[in-house]
Amino acid sequence: MELIHNLSLGFGVATTSPNLLLAMIGCLLGTLSAVLPGMGPVATMAMLLPFSYALPPLSALILLIGVACGTQYGGSSAARWGGLLMVTLFTLVLVALAPALSRLALGATETVALMVLGLVAGAVLASGSLLKALAMLLLGLLLGLVGADSDSGAVRFAWDVPELSGGLGIVAIAMGVFGCGEVITHLARPADLRELPSARGPVSRDKPLGSLLALGIPSHGVMALLLGAMALRQMQPGAQALGSNTGLFWGLLASLWLVNLMLLALHLPLARRWARLPRLPYRWLFPAIVLLCALVAYAEHHSSFDIWLVAAFGCIGYGFHQLDMEPAPLLLGFILGPVMEENLRRALQLSGGDWSVFVARPLSAGLLATALCLVALLPVVRARRA
């Protein structure tokens, strides 16, 4: 009966009136960002991130999940039903597995292996060349290391800029690359192509969201940002969440289900209205997007430096687009960088500097083998998607 207890706990947390309202707002914003041209889900979520600090952790995540789910499917009702079904199925599977999962002991070694698997999965799911996606991951990991080292306190790669000693902000990077960078990219297109909402890969994001909660593996820019939001609020997504923070975990799962239900209600009767919205000309939209990016970045610390960062990453993001470099893995690496270094350090300290510990322990060996399989299976995945 633990199952019913958990589920009722989750729905109890998710259906308080502020949380329901936030889920609704998230769904509306997500849908808007999906139908309006030039405003991607990652930029929308990055904009909400600083404001979500004012909310309790669970409410903040419910808002962001609403946006994340609202941006997918493009409003087709068949896909919506599918999404609801997927979440239900996934919840049932997770409910069945939860006792076993919460008993799994994840040491530093396994955490590193899990992160490698998550990063590789992120690179495999990205579009374009796998090598370039892996390189973007490494670049993201490196950018995540800018600032003070958590162990020794040494400030790295800050070039004596005091603002950099605290590290680069995820909001500035996400706003720059996915906000301003996307605006520049969009404006570079011929005018007649510009009014279409930017086409996005048909990657289902419900399953990755589930796996994010259970194992800490995101596989998309949106997932990376959700993970970042959790990290900023000092929440560890992963198997431990099942044991230590049951209210949060089941609350999130319940709200994922509710959000999908809301979206169904929102899109079925209004599908035609939503489709009419994109006729808003882009030339009215993009100055507002640029303004929002700059203002939100400024509002976080009241420092103009964050605006320079957004501008710089906007240009960098346009460069990425020109050279066909997929930015989602970069964001993923950026968020996981410091955590990965910490766990790698601990794992190698415990093993006395012996790298073979990663293949000697069965769970981490299994995870790393799965990552290798993913890389090996990539051509098959690509072929099926095409």
Next chain:
Amino acid sequence: MNLKNQKDFFSGLLFMGIGVAFAWGASKYAIGTAAHMGPGYFPLLLGALLGLLGSVIMFKALVFETEDGGRIGPWAWRPLGWILLASLMFGVLIGGLSPLGLPPSGLLLASFVLSLAAARAGTGFRWKETLMQSALLSLGSYLVFVLLLKLPIQLWPAFLSG
């Protein structure tokens, strides 16, 4: 030299350069050993890996034939320049520029100027429409950020508010 894939060649070059730069920078910090990783250990490892990956990408771009030669599209300097300029001016106006002794000019003016400059990035720029739009955005940013979210941001230039 004959590039088989221009985009991949230059992205590989970029990755290699950044990787080498990070590895070189990391070598200035204490490296330590695997059992006792110093602040330089992980970035050195990652930088070296990135440099290696970059060179593989470059090598592939030199050797393997691609259909369209992976040519880089034309650069849209106009949107790039105006968006960059708009953001930079916004930063200067809202935060002031202390080395030049420039005081903050307030949210309303900063938003107005940003919107005006950003609008130049698009094609078919119209003065009347843009001025109206900028005024609206400036008002909107006041309503949302100051009135609704209650952020303590200065509204007017220093010489007006005293």
